[in-house]
Amino acid sequence: MEPQEYGLMFEVETAHWWYLGMEKITRATLNQWYSVNFNSSVLDAGCGTGAAMSTYLADYGHVTGIDVSPLALGFCRKRNLTSLALASVTNIPFPPESFDLVTSFDVLYEQAVRNDLAALDEFFRVLRPGGLTLLRLPAYDWLRGQHDLTIHTARRYTVPQVTQLLKDSGFQPLRVTYANTFLFPLALAKRLLERIFPPDPSSSDLSVNVGMLNGLFKHVLASEAFFVSRIGLPFGLSVIALARKPQTA
Numbered sequence: 678m679e680p681q682e683y684g685l686m687f688e689v690e691t692a693h694w695w696y697l698g699m700e701k702i703t704r705a706t707l708n709q710w711y712s713v714n715f716n717s718s719v720l721d722a723g724c725g726t727g728a729a730m731s732t733y734l735a736d737y738g739h740v741t742g743i744d745v746s747p748l749a750l751g752f753c754r755k756r757n758l759t760s761l762a763l764a765s766v767t768n769i770p771f772p773p774e775s776f777d778l779v780t781s782f783d784v785l786y787e788q789a790v791r792n793d794l795a796a797l798d799e800f801f802r803v804l805r806p807g808g809l810t811l812l813r814l815p816a817y818d819w820l821r822g823q824h825d826l827t828i829h830t831a832r833r834y835t836v837p838q839v840t841q842l843l844k845d846s847g848f849q850p851l852r853v854t855y856a857n858t859f860l861f862p863l864a865l866a867k868r869l870l871e872r873i874f875p876p877d878p879s880s881s882d883l884s885v886n887v888g889m890l891n892g893l894f895k896h897v898l899a900s901e902a903f904f905v906s907r908i909g910l911p912f913g914l915s916v917i918a919l920a921r922k923p924q925t926a
């Protein structure tokens with residue numbers, strides 16, 4: 678990611694409609710499948726500036742974050758987070774079977790992740806048998822836009838691709854679906870317009886201030902939580918995947 682993107686993320690992620698809506702979707706999906714106990718432990722792989730760790734992930738156990746960027750971990754410390762390690766998702770510095778849940782939100786698509794399958798193999802290794810991984814990834818390579826240049830996208834995914842990657846690492850997929858479906862037409866229109874009127878190369882989707890629509894967009898996205906967690910959605914801007922490490926690997 679471009680360095681300025683970390684500061685922007687830190688500034689907006691506790692109030693921006695996309696993060697708040699995705700929190701509802703994530704909670705609904707975890708609440709459907711994951712049981713917390715007094716010693717549950719969570720790894721947030723590619724934790725960024727730490728918003729998920731410092732807010733809702735703590736409801737699912739003791740959370741540790743890793744990120745390959747010292748800048749990102751610096752922002753995590755500003756949120757008073759201390760359980761952190763500077764490390765790559767392809768070389769996780771914890772012993773096998775250390776965690777009950779590994780989350781990774783919009784990380785595996787990055788150019789800095791040379792091999793997404795190697796990262797999933799690492800998630801599998803550090804999970805206890807029966808543990809869960811929850812991934813969020815950008816959808817459809819044909820939807821690439823200016824924002825993908827800013828965040829160094831190497832690849833965008835489809836549901837069948839993510840399902841296959843999970844199976845290749847030994848995971849049992851529980852729910853692999855698209856999300857951010859209801860606002861898809863707006864996003865598609867924005868991406869198509871960008872092709873006709875290219876934006877400033879340094880611009881980011883996070884810097885788009887939707888003003889009074891922030892609350893509306895948040896509710897629209899959050900209203901997908903039921904569908905994503907229970908049924909799945911047929912298309913969307915993101916792929917959400919929940920998978921289990923079998924009890925007997």
Ligand SMILES: C[S@@+](CC[C@H](N)C(=O)[O-])C[C@H]1O[C@@H](n2cnc3c(N)ncnc32)[C@H](O)[C@@H]1O
Nearest residue numbers: 723724725744745746765766782784787789790
């Ligand atoms: C788009 S941000 C997402 C951050 C956070 N997960 C969130 O949802 O806000 C992508 C993050 O992945 C991190 N990242 C990229 N490649 C990585 C790697 N190989 N290992 C660990 N983190 C990585 C980046 O530094 C950045 O913090």
